[in-house]
Amino acid sequence: MPELPEVETVARGLREQIVGRKIVSVTLRKTDFIDDAEAVERNLPGRLIAAVERFGKFLLLRLVTVRDGSALTLDEADGEPASLMVHLGMTGQIGPSAAAVPWEKHTHVGFLLDDGRELRYSDPRRFGRMAYLTAELLAKEVARAGADPLEVSAPEFARLIRGRSARIKALLLDQGVLRGVGNIYADESLWKAKIHPAGIAAKLTGRESELLRKGLKEILQKAIVLRGSSISNFVDAKGVPGEYQRRHKAYGREGEACRRCRATIRRGIVAGRSSFYCPTCQKPPRGFEPLPLPVKMQRLGRERAGLPKRKRNRKRTPRVYRNK
């Protein structure tokens, strides 16, 4: 699922592939995830993609109007500076293809470029979002966005947390608090800082808050280097998956051993989301119960009381590390 590192990866790929290209025409299929599909259809043709930026989980294709063969800069643009905003949601993918290649099943938008390629947006689940944003609309989006987790200072981060009675993970996921963090990197940063996701934000010590801020930043930076995590169907603008999922310490590791202490990673629901944590490293708050470990994961449950010991009548099979 695309979070900050994945969106950054896509932005970098798009930047080198489509900046400087002009949009010739727009083709739409399903449009229920587009704020104002007519505005996209009407305003994009003829405009040049001057830059590709990332803002939180948003991709911003900055558009300028071309006159007399020379592109104007953003500030000088004829008419209002504008952007195409793309949010990949859970399953969105965007990248250029040869225009002659048939559309895939879930491709919903195509922007024909002036070099014969077509920039396509596909999204099976359509949890994504697309919008043509004038300067004014963009300003509104920016205004309600939280701090940049890569840039936020220690005092600023502490201020975001201070006095909040919500669970820390809910705050990390709140795009109005921090922009760009999703379920994976929330869990990973909390594991690194040894803070339980269900912990109350206001109860974090200054030291914990700072560990969390630094851990989050470091994890995001490393994930960007590895071009993000491909856990569902994430691929970059060239269709290449990321590598950071190999580095996950908590997310998706229910039933596996904690990389620090070998305790079994557990899963519970926090802020309505599956949350993975180490019950030893990340002390759960009073009353917090993890989901029962799925039966198939209860391997070697030797320390569980009251259960008969495993029969040992089968040949030992070599231990296999699954890499999922």
Add this chain to the structure above:
DNA sequence: CTCGATCCCTGGACGC
């Protein structure tokens, strides 16, 4: 302010 529930949506995993 914070919570949980509900909705959106489809593919993949799982159980039988």
Add this chain to the structure above:
DNA sequence: TGCGTCCAGGGATCGA
């Protein structure tokens, strides 16, 4: 092999 059911989750929205 096939079919039905459940679940994944970012974000909006609504009621408690």
